[in-house]
Amino acid sequence: xxxxxxxxxxxxxxxxxxxxxxxxxxxxxxxxxxxxxxxxxxxxxxxxxxxxxxxxxxxxxxxxxxxxxxxxxxxxxxxxxxxxxxxxxxxxxxxxxxxxxxxxxxxxxxxxxxxxxxxxxxxxxxxxxxxxxxxxxxxxxxxxxxxxxxxxxxxxxxxxxxxxxxxxxxxxxxxxxxxxxxxxxxxxxxxxxxxxxxxxxxxxxxxxxxxxxxxxxxxxxxxxxxxxxxxxxxxxxxxxxxxxxxxxxxxxxxxxxxxxxxxxxxxxxxxxxxxxxxxxxxxxxxxxxxxxxxxxxxxxxxxxxxxxxxxxxxxxxxxxxxxxxxxxxxxxxxxxxxxxxxxxxxxxxxxxxxxxxxxxxxxxxxxxxxxxxxxxxxxxxxxxxxxxxxxxxxxxxxxxxxxxxxxxxxxxxxxxxxxxxxxxxxxxxxxxxxxxxxxxxxxxxxxxxxxxxxxxxxxxxxxxxxxxxxxxxxxxxxxxxxxxxxxxxxxxxxxxxxxxxxxxxxxxxxxxxxxxxxxxxxxxxxxxxxxxxxxxxxxxxxxxxxxxxxxxxxxxxxxxxxxxxxxxxxxxxxxxxxxxxxxxxxxxxxxxxxxxxxxxxxxxxxxxxxxxxxxxxxxxxxxxxxxxxxxxxxxxxxxxxxxxxxxxxxxxxxxx
Numbered sequence: 187x188x189x190x191x192x193x194x195x196x197x198x199x200x201x202x203x204x205x206x207x208x209x210x211x212x213x214x215x216x217x218x219x220x221x222x223x224x225x226x227x228x229x230x231x232x233x234x235x236x237x238x239x240x241x242x243x244x245x246x247x248x249x250x251x252x253x254x255x256x257x258x259x260x261x262x263x264x265x266x267x268x269x270x271x272x273x274x275x276x277x278x279x280x281x282x283x284x285x286x287x288x289x290x291x292x293x294x295x296x297x298x299x300x301x302x303x304x305x306x307x308x309x310x311x312x313x314x315x316x317x318x319x320x321x322x323x324x325x326x327x328x329x330x331x332x333x334x335x336x337x338x339x340x341x342x343x344x345x346x347x348x349x350x351x352x353x354x355x356x357x358x359x360x361x362x363x364x365x366x367x368x369x370x371x372x373x374x375x376x377x378x379x380x381x382x383x384x385x386x387x388x389x390x391x392x393x394x395x396x397x398x399x400x401x402x403x404x405x406x407x408x409x410x411x412x413x414x415x416x417x418x419x420x421x422x423x424x425x426x427x428x429x430x431x432x433x434x435x436x437x438x439x440x441x442x443x444x445x446x447x448x449x450x451x452x453x454x455x456x457x458x459x460x461x462x463x464x465x466x467x468x469x470x471x472x473x474x475x476x477x478x479x480x481x482x483x484x485x486x487x488x489x490x491x492x493x494x495x496x497x498x499x500x501x502x503x504x505x506x507x508x509x510x511x512x513x514x515x516x517x518x519x520x521x522x523x524x525x526x527x528x529x530x531x532x533x534x535x536x537x538x539x540x541x542x543x544x545x546x547x548x549x550x551x552x553x554x555x556x557x558x559x560x561x562x563x564x565x566x567x568x569x570x571x572x573x574x575x576x577x578x579x580x581x582x583x584x585x586x587x588x589x590x591x592x593x594x595x596x597x598x599x600x601x602x603x604x605x606x607x608x609x610x611x612x613x614x615x616x617x618x619x620x621x622x623x624x625x626x627x628x629x630x631x632x633x634x635x636x637x638x639x640x641x642x643x644x645x646x647x648x649x650x651x652x653x654x655x656x657x658x659x660x661x662x663x664x665x666x667x668x669x670x671x672x673x674x675x676x677x678x679x680x681x682x683x684x685x686x687x688x689x690x691x692x693x694x695x696x697x698x699x700x701x702x703x704x705x706x707x708x709x710x711x712x713x714x715x716x717x718x719x720x721x722x723x724x725x726x727x728x729x730x731x732x733x734x735x736x737x738x739x740x741x742x743x744x745x746x747x748x749x750x751x752x753x754x755x756x757x758x759x760x761x762x763x764x765x766x767x768x769x770x771x772x773x774x775x776x777x778x779x780x781x782x783x784x785x786x787x788x789x790x791x792x793x794x795x796x797x798x799x800x801x802x803x804x805x806x807x808x809x810x811x812x813x814x815x816x817x818x819x820x821x822x823x824x825x826x827x828x829x830x831x832x833x834x835x836x837x838x839x840x841x842x
Contacts (some may be wrong), residue, residue: 234334235513238361238429239526241330245362245427246524248299258411259426262364263291263446265398265408266314288315291446292364292406293331302328315444316347316355324357324444331443333361335512338432338441345433345442345450347476359432360443360451362520363509365425367402368457368542371474371506378749381770381828383801383820384543386455402454403543405522408446412544417522420548425541427520428453428465428509434493435485439476440507449475449507456508457539458779458798458819464538465509465517466531471498474505535779536797540821547823550797584761585630585835588692589643593630593835594761596711600624603709604782624788625710631703632832634752634763635771636683639668641675644687649674651827652748658827661748669751671769671830677702677799677822680772680831687833697838702774702831705800706790712765712802714758749828769830770803770818777819797821801829 253259265287290311297306308323309315315324325344332339339359348354369384376382387407390398401407405417405426417424430453432441440449448454456462462472470487475497482499490496495510511517516530529538540546584594603623642648651658651674653667662670675683684700687693693700703711755767775792777800792800801818820826 231335231514235518235528238333238335238511238513239518239528241333242362242427242429242518242520242526243524244300244330245296246520246526248296249426249522250524251299252296253414256411258413259405260292260295260364261409261411262366262406262452263408264289264311265400265446288446289313290315291444291451293360293362293443293451294446297328300328300330302330315446318355320444321355324355326444327358328443331360331362333429333511333513333518336361336432336441337512338434343432343434343436345439345445346436347439347445348437356436357442357445357450359441361430361432361441361511362427362443363430363449363451363453363507364406364427365404365542366406366448366452366454367404367544368459368463368539369402369455370457370459371455375827378769378828381801381803381818381826383824383826383829403545404453405544406452414522417544418548419541419544419546419551421523422521422525423541423548423551424522424544424546425519426522429511429513429517429519430507431495431510431512433475434490434495437477437481438495438497439504440473440495440510447476448504449473450504453507453509453542454504455506457542458535458777460506462506462508463779464531464533464535465529466494466511467508468494468496470496471500473497473507474501474503475507476504477502536777540797543821545823546797546821550823584633585837587687587696587698587835588690589640589687591636591640591833591835592633594633595628596625596631596707596760596762597628598625599710599715601710601713601715602717603706603785619783621782621785622787623706623710623785623790625707626788629703629707630835630837631707631711631762632835633757633761635671635768635830635832636680637668637752638670638672641672641683642668644683644690645679648672649679649825658748671749671752671764673749673769673830674825674827675772675830676825677772677820679825680833683831684833699836699838700833701836702772703834704789704791705773705775705802706785707834708771708773708802711760711762712758714760714762714765749830766803769828770801770826772829772831773800773802775800 249259266289290309294306294309294311294315297303305323305326305328308320308326310317310319310323313319327341336359339361341358344356344358346354346356369386370382372380372382372385374382374385374387376385384403386400386402388398388400399407399410401410401412405412405424414421430441430449430451433439439445439447442450445451456464456467460472461467461469462474463469467473468491470491473496475481478497479500479502481497487496487499509517509519513528515532516528518526519529520526540550582595584592586592601623602620604620638648638650638653641650648655650656650667650670650672652662652670653659654662654665656674680702684702688699749768752768753763755764757763758765776794776796777798778793778796781790781793798819799822801820803818820829
């Protein structure tokens with residue numbers, strides 16, 4: 187039997203440790219490790235995010251220096267007309283998206299301001315960036331253009347561009363794109379059936395001139411520069427540069443710093459209107475990339491969705507691309523003033539939209555910019571807010587006011603709001619499902635849209651584009667447009683009209699107050715009791731139901747379609763004209779992308795606050811394969827030659 191060793195009468199510990207002791211110690215170590223590894227990973231990612239922000243600040247300083255020298259920021263890229271095609275009238279047959287047109291881009295122009303003169307000297311700007319002479323330059327990897335979190339930005343994963351003749355060239359990756367804007371990815375101003383309040387602007391002098399311009403609502407366009415003086419949005423509230431992710435395979439052109447293309451070195455058309463809305467959008471068809479259709483047919487979507495890098499499966503050109511990063515839950519964004527902020531993926535899409543628009547009034551953002559920086563997701567909803575409906579003090583079916591505007595009493599009723607158009611078989615957006623709505627109170631709505639003559643009577647001016655003194659006067663030569671719908675008015679202008687009309691002595695004496703209709707009221711009035719889906723672009727289709735005109739006035743070219751005098755088309759069963767014809771119309775509601783999914787059944791009013799207003803015309807529409815294409819929303823300060831309004835007249839019991 188072993189005696190226990192003692193020292194000064196006290197027992198000494200036995201040499202070594204027992205098996206139980208060892209297991210306990212190993213368990214403690216393992217537990218510490220399990221908890222420590224995520225913490226270490228978090229610390230490392232935090233450091234990488236800070237480093238990314240520091241590199242963006244350096245780019246911001248370089249942008250400021252460039253502006254000091256030239257009084258403008260650099261263009262998104264310099265393009266020639268090489269590879270563009272024109273029709274027999276000398277017009278572009280498609281948007282200018284030829285890859286061979288690319289020469290210098292904004293990052294290349296900033297190289298001298300970033301202590302990268304040695305890289306700048308390698309470029310021959312007299313040749314396209316794809317030229318053999320520029321091979322060494324486009325493969326350079328300046329550290330300042332790389333986010334350390336992007337594990338796909340490596341020398342082993344360059345972008346490889348393959349040409350139809352079997353040749354190819356490669357580009358080094360990069361992680362920063364200049365903000366081209368969050369406009370609609372279609373050409374401004376659209377046309378009567380498809381108004382684009384804010385979209386691509388293309389100025390093309392024709393095939394004999396080698397320079398065109400293409401821009402959106404951001405801080406840079408192709409062959410188009412903007413100055414600080416062009417920014418209604420404040421320098422601290424306007425995004426200059428977004429993060430971009432490197433493509434996950436060599437055929438993916440996203441994140442290639444020397445390539446002056448959308449998604450490669452510029453964000454574009456990534457606002458609420460499309461399916462690439464907001465940072466790190468996970469809509470399956472969000473980014474449009476070069477050769478995307480072929481890439482989808484060869485590889486499918488699975489690996490791209492797994493890596494959270496979705497792209498459009500039916501697009502082959504770069505038309506839209508949003509900000510992306512591998513930072514958890516958000517992206518870094520450089521503001522024009524040089525500050526950098528981390529913006530959450532859950533930022534309100536409307537706020538994201540206007541932060542990227544140079545013409546957003548600064549006062550519209552001053553109070554709420556912390557919403558974007560703090561990652562708040564949405565605004566308080568107005569589910570229990572009611573418009574200022576008053577009980578009608580008489581039951582007349584119609585009325586006429588002091589300036590000759592006629593109104594009809596729209597009865598109460600229920601309907602399925604947001605029902606897609608006939609023939610639209612694409613799955614509709616999950617947050618915009620058709621939903622039951624009940625209008626519980628009758629209201630008086632303008633029989634016609636407000637005319638140019640009526641607007642001029644109340645406001646003392648006629649802002650319309652289609653009138654003898656307007657920009658579109660050549661389209662209405664010799665025509666008295668007083669009875670045409672007023673257009674080229676902002677939502678703010680429409681509200682001022684309602685206010686000033688309500689303040690007129692004759693209107694006050696009759697207890698009449700004017701306002702814009704809610705979106706739900708507008709659709710109820712348009713449907714006029716019908717539950718059926720309507721035909722897309724009904725004014726031009728062979729239908730004859732509820733005010734749809736059978737094959738009348740279909741223009742030979744959308745470009746020349748113009749509004750007509752109000753009441754030119756048959757009234758619907760409620761006695762309302764032009765609900766599915768003439769100009770589109772402002773509604774009272776603020777826009778929230780998912781409001782339909784949580785709208786109250788009775789008298790929905792829309793969100794209580796926001797940045798964009800609803801525009802309606804004809805029927806509720808969305809466009810394309812899984813696209814979330816909300817074309818009919820616009821900033822309340824925006825004007826369009828194809829958007830006007832009609833008003834609700836509320837009759838109060840009190841009269842002077």
